[in-house]
Amino acid sequence: MPAAVRILGMEPADRETVTGLPPGIAAAREELTPMLSQYADLCAAHEDALVLFQVGDFYEAFCEAAETVARVCEVTLTERSDSTGDYPMAGIPIDNAAPYLESLLDAGYRVALGDQVEDAEQASGLVDRAVTEVITPGTVVEDDLLESGTTNYVAAVAADERPGTGSDGDDHGSGRRGVGLAAVDVSTGECLVTSGDADAVAGELDRIAPAELISGPDAPDFEPSDAERGWTTHDHDAGAFDRRTATERLEPYLPAPGRRFDADAELRAAGAVLAYAEYTQGDDGPLSYVTRIRRYDPRDRLRLDAAAQRSLELFENRGLGASDTLFDVLDETNCALGRRCLERWLRRPLVDADAIRSRHDAVGEVADRSLAREGVADALATAYDLERLVSRVSRGRADARDLRSLHQTLAVVPELKATLAGADGERAANAAGTGPADADDPALPRTDHLRDLRERLDELTEVRELIDDAIATDPPQEITEGGVIREGFDGDLDDLRATEREGREWVADLEASERERTGIDSLSVGHNQVHGYYIEVTDANLDRVPDDYRRRQTLKNSERYVTPELKEREEEIVGATERADALEYELFVDVRERVAGETERIQGLADALAELDALASLAAVAVERDYVRPELREDSTEGVAIEGGRHPVVERTEESFVPNDADLPRGSVAVITGPNMSGKSTYMRSVALAVVLAQTGSFVPAQAATLPVFDRLFTRVGASDDIAGGQSTFMREMSELTEILHDADADSLVLLDEVGRGTATTDGRAIARAAAEFLHDELGATALFATHYHGLTDLADERERVFNLHFTATREDGDVTFLHRVVPGASSSSYGVEVAELAGVPGPVVERARDLVAAEEAERGRGASGVEADGAVDGEAPSDETTDPDATDDGDASLREFLAEEASGARDEDDPDASDSAPETATEGDRAPTADADEGVAAGAPRDLAAELRDLDLARMTPIEALNALHDLQSRLDDGG
Numbered sequence: 019m020p021a022a023v024r025i026l027g028m029e030p031a032d033r034e035t036v037t038g039l040p041p042g043i044a045a046a047r048e049e050l051t052p053m054l055s056q057y058a059d060l061c062a063a064h065e066d067a068l069v070l071f072q073v074g075d076f077y078e079a080f081c082e083a084a085e086t087v088a089r090v091c092e093v094t095l096t097e098r099s100d101s102t103g104d105y106p107m108a109g110i111p112i113d114n115a116a117p118y119l120e121s122l123l124d125a126g127y128r129v130a131l132g133d134q135v136e137d138a139e140q141a142s143g144l145v146d147r148a149v150t151e152v153i154t155p156g157t158v159v160e161d162d163l164l165e166s167g168t169t170n171y172v173a174a175v176a177a178d179e180r181p182g183t184g185s186d187g188d189d190h191g192s193g194r195r196g197v198g199l200a201a202v203d204v205s206t207g208e209c210l211v212t213s214g215d216a217d218a219v220a221g222e223l224d225r226i227a228p229a230e231l232i233s234g235p236d237a238p239d240f241e242p243s244d245a246e247r248g249w250t251t252h253d254h255d256a257g258a259f260d261r262r263t264a265t266e267r268l269e270p271y272l273p274a275p276g277r278r279f280d281a282d283a284e285l286r287a288a289g290a291v292l293a294y295a296e297y298t299q300g301d302d303g304p305l306s307y308v309t310r311i312r313r314y315d316p317r318d319r320l321r322l323d324a325a326a327q328r329s330l331e332l333f334e335n336r337g338l339g340a341s342d343t344l345f346d347v348l349d350e351t352n353c354a355l356g357r358r359c360l361e362r363w364l365r366r367p368l369v370d371a372d373a374i375r376s377r378h379d380a381v382g383e384v385a386d387r388s389l390a391r392e393g394v395a396d397a398l399a400t401a402y403d404l405e406r407l408v409s410r411v412s413r414g415r416a417d418a419r420d421l422r423s424l425h426q427t428l429a430v431v432p433e434l435k436a437t438l439a440g441a442d443g444e445r446a447a448n449a450a451g452t453g454p455a456d457a458d459d460p461a462l463p464r465t466d467h468l469r470d471l472r473e474r475l476d477e478l479t480e481v482r483e484l485i486d487d488a489i490a491t492d493p494p495q496e497i498t499e500g501g502v503i504r505e506g507f508d509g510d511l512d513d514l515r516a517t518e519r520e521g522r523e524w525v526a527d528l529e530a531s532e533r534e535r536t537g538i539d540s541l542s543v544g545h546n547q548v549h550g551y552y553i554e555v556t557d558a559n560l561d562r563v564p565d566d567y568r569r570r571q572t573l574k575n576s577e578r579y580v581t582p583e584l585k586e587r588e589e590e591i592v593g594a595t596e597r598a599d600a601l602e603y604e605l606f607v608d609v610r611e612r613v614a615g616e617t618e619r620i621q622g623l624a625d626a627l628a629e630l631d632a633l634a635s636l637a638a639v640a641v642e643r644d645y646v647r648p649e650l651r652e653d654s655t656e657g658v659a660i661e662g663g664r665h666p667v668v669e670r671t672e673e674s675f676v677p678n679d680a681d682l683p684r685g686s687v688a689v690i691t692g693p694n695m696s697g698k699s700t701y702m703r704s705v706a707l708a709v710v711l712a713q714t715g716s717f718v719p720a721q722a723a724t725l726p727v728f729d730r731l732f733t734r735v736g737a738s739d740d741i742a743g744g745q746s747t748f749m750r751e752m753s754e755l756t757e758i759l760h761d762a763d764a765d766s767l768v769l770l771d772e773v774g775r776g777t778a779t780t781d782g783r784a785i786a787r788a789a790a791e792f793l794h795d796e797l798g799a800t801a802l803f804a805t806h807y808h809g810l811t812d813l814a815d816e817r818e819r820v821f822n823l824h825f826t827a828t829r830e831d832g833d834v835t836f837l838h839r840v841v842p843g844a845s846s847s848s849y850g851v852e853v854a855e856l857a858g859v860p861g862p863v864v865e866r867a868r869d870l871v872a873a874e875e876a877e878r879g880r881g882a883s884g885v886e887a888d889g890a891v892d893g894e895a896p897s898d899e900t901t902d903p904d905a906t907d908d909g910d911a912s913l914r915e916f917l918a919e920e921a922s923g924a925r926d927e928d929d930p931d932a933s934d935s936a937p938e939t940a941t942e943g944d945r946a947p948t949a950d951a952d953e954g955v956a957a958g959a960p961r962d963l964a965a966e967l968r969d970l971d972l973a974r975m976t977p978i979e980a981l982n983a984l985h986d987l988q989s990r991l992d993d994g995g
């Protein structure tokens with residue numbers, strides 16, 4: 019039964035005209051020819067889809083649907099005329115349908131393929147047609163329409179309908195949770211089910227990034243947090259979410275579904291998503307290759323929401339510079355299976371320390387064994403996408419070439435097992451390794467993880483042999499025209515082929531024997547489609563034609579004949595060929611079904627191959643990029659300790675990447691200051707990426723790393739950092755901050771990059787400070803906090819676990835050099851003007867900016883005496899704008915001041931005593947503000963103009979923006995503000 023699905027986001031008028039029954043056809047319904055009437059029936063049964071109707075070698079659409087196809091696929095709109103009228107018609111070639119289908123999917127359509135399901139030659143009257151598949155973004159199975167090595171999910175969400183069901187998601191174990199989520203990859207049969215409160219499910223949806231989402235009645239509206247990874251939404255037939263219906267739907271997939279799910283909403287989401295998947299696959303009953311429905315709890319994985327994935331550039335590069343992502347760096351996989359697995363791992367890093375260590379063991383072993391690593395890579399490079407292959411086999415869509423690909427993939431398994439056991443030279447070393455339990459059997463990997471994996475490499479010998487015995491080595495694509503079954507596999511087939519062969523040989527000899535018999539040297543024997551075999555004699559020799567020749571065809575200069583014997587042989591050959599082709603098809607289908615019977619085992623093997631490839635990829639990266647095995651803290655109260663840590667992506671493009679240490683006690687807040695472009699963001703991300711990598715099972719780019727296991731990782735990056743994604747609003751920044759402050763706890767790692775930057779300085783600073791205090795005082799999360807609000811560094815004096823770090827720069831002959839090295843203590847310079855110069859802001863603008871800064875500093879110098887006189891430095895949070903201690907100082911000390919300090923050694927980076935804010939406090943004190951300074955005028959500049967100038971984020975402005983901003987300030991200065 020087709021589900022009633024409607025495409026959201028389209029005007030009802032559009033839907034009426036492009037999906038379901040085209041109005042032009044509906045209007046003529048009573049008079050339609052039988053064929054168009056059949057088309058109309060299929061359209062009416064698929065209201066949600068655009069029906070493509072097979073007519074010979076083309077898929078056709080009619081009337082309004084034809085107009086849509088012509089426009090979207092850029093094909094010609096023609097007209098069909100029959101006794102009942104003229105109908106616009108547009109078609110796409112079936113042989114090359116993929117690019118057109120892709121255009122229709124991209125344009126938001128769902129396409130129902132109305133195929134001829136009966137041999138046109140055998141049909142008496144109208145050929146029977148049926149929808150064999152509904153192609154939708156989330157349920158495509160065609161290789162041509164799917165990216166290799168990626169997952170493609172359709173998901174369903176259902177609200178829990180049991181009374182009293184909690185919605186806070188914290189009642190794990192009681193089975194009472196708010197929203198159920200189920201997702202299926204129809205191309206591989208992977209099926210996942212989970213549940214949680216609406217926020218948790220939203221996070222999971224972001225992580226899974228389904229191509230399509232169907233919602234049950236009362237389910238919350240879920241919007242993708244990232245438009246680029248968005249999904250198409252449908253309201254699904256409410257009936258599919260009904261508990262009883264869902265239970266019945268699930269029964270063929272798993273016994274006693276009612277008892278298998280924690281939450282009612284999980285069961286209903288799973289039932290609905292499978293109903294939908296079945297519907298799109300032609301409603302042919304259960305999808306036999308969905309053999310495992312995997313339940314999971316989001317809390318069993320490191321929670322990385324979409325914002326974190328985005329800002330850490332795990333899968334997408336948002337920056338304007340380097341083009342790689344973390345996944346690109348890690349992806350040294352050799353086959354699509356491994357690539358998908360690695361992606362899954364990176365989207366869902368582990369939180370179970372033993373499981374993480376186990377992966378590290380395996381990565382370490384493969385990294386140590388270069389022969390095994392290369393052997394595994396070579397073997398897997400010839401493996402096909404077993405998951406997609408087996409699902410095709412199981413759906414009855416695989417051809418003989420697919421079975422051969424399956425065979426080739428199975429054939430690497432024995433080789434892989436031998437490789438993992440170790441090549442001869444390796445075995446002794448293996449045996450002497452870290453004390454394997456079975457040291458007397460050197461032919462085994464030394465870690466439990468690899469040993470288990472090797473065990474799971476099911477050789478499936480019977481399947482491999484069956485395919486090898488049955489299927490020709492280089493079969494044709496068509497499975498109905500013979501040539502797919504190997505000789506020797508079936509006696510009857512061999513007899514038929516022998517008859518066929520002998521007949522052909524007889525025909526081949528006929529020319530010579532007839533020439534001899536008739537004495538006509540130019541006599542020839544040939545064959546054509548219409549007349550079959552013939553003997554051709556030129557007109558000059560017609561007098562020598564024997565009596566038993568029967569004329570078949572007269573040509574310009576010759577005659578064509580048959581003999582009764584030739585006719586008989588021909589019938590024999592044709593008969594044998596037809597029967598052999600039909601028998602081959604039968605045999606092929608039988609072999610395919612027998613292989614399909616092993617779907618579950620083949621899927622098990624696919625999992626093992628995928629994991630092996632992912633592990634080998636991590637090992638290859640560890641070796642090539644000099645990563646180190648991270649040590650996991652036993653004690654959950656201890657923090658992060660990284661020596662010589664690097665950013666895995668930036669280090670690939672930055673010729674001389676400067677490694678940095680990170681020592682973050684659990685629950686500490688590191689306030690990081692420093693000039694623009696000095697490396698603050700890179701540093702923070704390096705720490706977070708080390709955590710993500712470690713929990714994924716990877717080694718990390720560092721000299722040494724000891725890490726705790728975090729449960730959640732939050733990031734909040736400055737508003738303008740998201741401009742490239744077109745989502746820069748202060749509101750968004752604040753809602754992300756809200757989420758962090760609500761959800762982070764002692765097991766969270768939090769990255770805050772320039773929080774508060776999206777609003778007025780005073781408010782932004784206040785929010786930043788309050789957030790840092792809350793993180794420290796209330797949440798106890800481990801946090802890295804990069805900021806240009808230097809007043810925040812005071813927190814180190816006030817809070818036990820807050821400390822300062824900063825980045826420095828040097829200047830020689832007017833050139834600023836960023837050292838990219840983190841050192842203890844607070845910084846006081848932003849070098850904004852210098853960065854503007856580096857970025858190519860025109861010289862006069864830079865010079866003018868320098869003058870303005872100098873003027874302001876001069877003013878501040880005058881104001882500072884007031885501070886000393888009053889001693890009015892207030893380290894408390896800036897709640898009141900008029901007494902805000904930061905109100906002028908986040909403009910920072912001047913470059914001159916800063917360099918003078920450096921020259922005098924007051925700011926010795928290597929000075930171990932120069933920690934925290936001690937030397938900096940003096941500096942800041944020197945230029946701390948007074949009420950006078952707040953109201954003061956720098957070289958006649960109104961105070962607010964100077965503040966505005968200070969707040970310009972030059973590093974992120976284009977030269978022209980900077981020029982305009984300065985021009986604006988200048989003219990307002992001229993106007994007296």
Ligand SMILES: Nc1ncnc2c1ncn2[C@@H]1O[C@H](COP(=O)(O)OP(=O)(O)OP(=O)(O)O)[C@@H](O)[C@H]1O
Pocket residue numbers: 339668672674675676677678692693694695696697698699700701838839973
């Ligand atoms: N450790 C490092 N070694 C070498 N180059 C680095 C290092 N860290 C950062 N860089 C380079 O410096 C550039 C700027 O770094 P990053 O964005 O981290 O600075 P930032 O201090 O956060 O700047 P802003 O305050 O303007 O946001 C990076 O794109 C990178 O090319």
